Amino acid sequence: xxxxxxxxSVSMDGFITGPNPDVEQSLGEGIDRLHEWMYDLAAFRQPHxxxxxxxNRDSEVFEEAFEAPGAMIMGRSMFDVGxxxxxxxxxxxxxxxxxxxxxxxxxxxxxxxxxxxxxxxxGSALDQARAAAGAKDVGIAGGANVIQQFxxxxxxxxxxxxxxxVLLGGGIRLFEHIAEQVHLERTRLIExxxxxxxxxxxxx
Amino acid sequence: xxxxxxxxSVSMDGFITGPNPDVEQSLGEGIDRLHEWMYDLAAFRQPHxxxxxxxNRDSEVFEEAFEAPGAMIMGRSMFDVGxxxxxxxxxxxxxxxxxxxxxxxxxxxxxxxxxxxxxxxxGSALDQARAAAGAKDVGIAGGANVIQQFxxxxxxxxxxxxxxxVLLGGGIRLFEHIAEQVHLERTRLIExxxxxxxxxxxxx
Numbered sequence: 206x207x208x209x210x211x212x213x214s215v216s217m218d219g220f221i222t223g224p225n226p227d228v229e230q231s232l233g234e235g236i237d238r239l240h241e242w243m244y245d246l247a248a249f250r251q252p253h254x255x256x257x258x259x260x261n262r263d264s265e266v267f268e269e270a271f272e273a274p275g276a277m278i279m280g281r282s283m284f285d286v287g288x289x290x291x292x293x294x295x296x297x298x299x300x301x302x303x304x305x306x307x308x309x310x311x312x313x314x315x316x317x318x319x320x321x322x323x324x325x326x327x328g329s330a331l332d333q334a335r336a337a338a339g340a341k342d343v344g345i346a347g348g349a350n351v352i353q354q355f356x357x358x359x360x361x362x363x364x365x366x367x368x369x370x371v372l373l374g375g376g377i378r379l380f381e382h383i384a385e386q387v388h389l390e391r392t393r394l395i396e397x398x399x400x401x402x403x404x405x406x407x408x409x
Numbered sequence: 410x411x412x413x414x415x416x417x418s419v420s421m422d423g424f425i426t427g428p429n430p431d432v433e434q435s436l437g438e439g440i441d442r443l444h445e446w447m448y449d450l451a452a453f454r455q456p457h458x459x460x461x462x463x464x465n466r467d468s469e470v471f472e473e474a475f476e477a478p479g480a481m482i483m484g485r486s487m488f489d490v491g492x493x494x495x496x497x498x499x500x501x502x503x504x505x506x507x508x509x510x511x512x513x514x515x516x517x518x519x520x521x522x523x524x525x526x527x528x529x530x531x532g533s534a535l536d537q538a539r540a541a542a543g544a545k546d547v548g549i550a551g552g553a554n555v556i557q558q559f560x561x562x563x564x565x566x567x568x569x570x571x572x573x574x575v576l577l578g579g580g581i582r583l584f585e586h587i588a589e590q591v592h593l594e595r596t597r598l599i600e601x602x603x604x605x606x607x608x609x610x611x612x613x
Binding site: 217218219224234235238356366368370371372373374375378379380381383384385386387388389390391394396401403405 | 421422423428438439442560570572574575576577578579582583584585587588589590591592593594595598600605607609
């Protein structure tokens with residue numbers, strides 16, 4: 206059985222989205238500054254159907270994080286924001302389980318991505334994602350609220366943070382509403398000019 | 410003229426103090442988990458009048474950060490919390506300028522530490538600290554609010570963050586109330602088993 210992992214870009218002030226989201230910039234102002242380190246990577250471009258791009262330490266980290274999970278779990282808000290932009294061939298290429306309150310029929314997309322809607326909580330989503338992932342990891346895609354639920358339930362084994370050297374000044378914080386004093390163990394650190402990749406085991 | 414620098418331990422959820430401060434634990438619950446990486450260092454123990462301790466990469470980083478400033482600036486709250494515990498021979502051993510609203514006579518302590526109370530704002534504090542520091546840096550000791558004032562005024566050149574692998578779940582955040590989108594440039598990264606030392610230049 207694989208691990209339960211999360212992998213996410215975070216600003217120096219702890220945000221995973223920017224302030225003042227609107228229709229044009231649904232993830233808030235400055236979100237491109239947070240994700241900038243990824244855009245030119247071959248490993249990012251390829252699953253998004255784009256050619257070319259750079260191969261470097263960042264792309265190795267990205268590719269590894271992309272390949273490790275055999276299934277993903279995400280929250281309904283993330284799905285709602287992404288559904289349009291992701292189009293017919295979303296970049297996951299694996300089964301995705303969406304935590305939601307309203308039942309909905311499974312969506313099967315091109316390229317191996319499916320969206321299955323789970324209405325009975327994180328434990329059930331995890332059971333189904335584990336079954337789909339087989340020996341591979343289960344990836345918790347986000348948003349922050351879903352990652353927090355997994356941390357609070359003691360279900361997250363590992364988190365990799367891509368610490369971007371920006372202050373966004375507002376948005377959604379990765380770590381919030383976690384009253385428990387959690388201890389992490391840094392298991393890997395990779396630096397590149399663009400970003401700092403920090404991997405932690407969550408000590409239970 | 411030296412740089413204006415800040416150097417501070419920060420939790421993974423961005424806090425520099427813990428939740429629920431009281432008289433016993435004026436910096437909040439869990440603060441020892443945040444500062445644990447320092448306590449056994451010779452470089453920490455010596456200025457606090459304690460013997461022995463470890464010499465390692467952490468102590469080199471600590472010592473460098475301690476030696477670089479020729480004068481410090483701190484907020485009134487930090488001074489109020491520290492004044493008792495610091496005793497007759499506070500650990501700074503250099504002139505300290507305290508931002509406050511109420512005038513007070515300069516306190517001259519043992520070991521080279523003095524506390525001068527500044528009532529006319531960060532610009533004035535910086536002028537006086539620069540004069541005292543000579544060619545050395547001016548260190549912004551904290552708290553968060555003072556560091557934020559220096560960032561917002563465009564007066565902070567550099568910040569070193571000792572990123573501790575803990576979630577505190579509450580307290581005072583280092584980066585808050587900064588609406589500006591600030592860009593940082595990571596200029597150094599040092600890892601130790603206990604903590605990750607990240608140094609950034611603040612891009613203006």
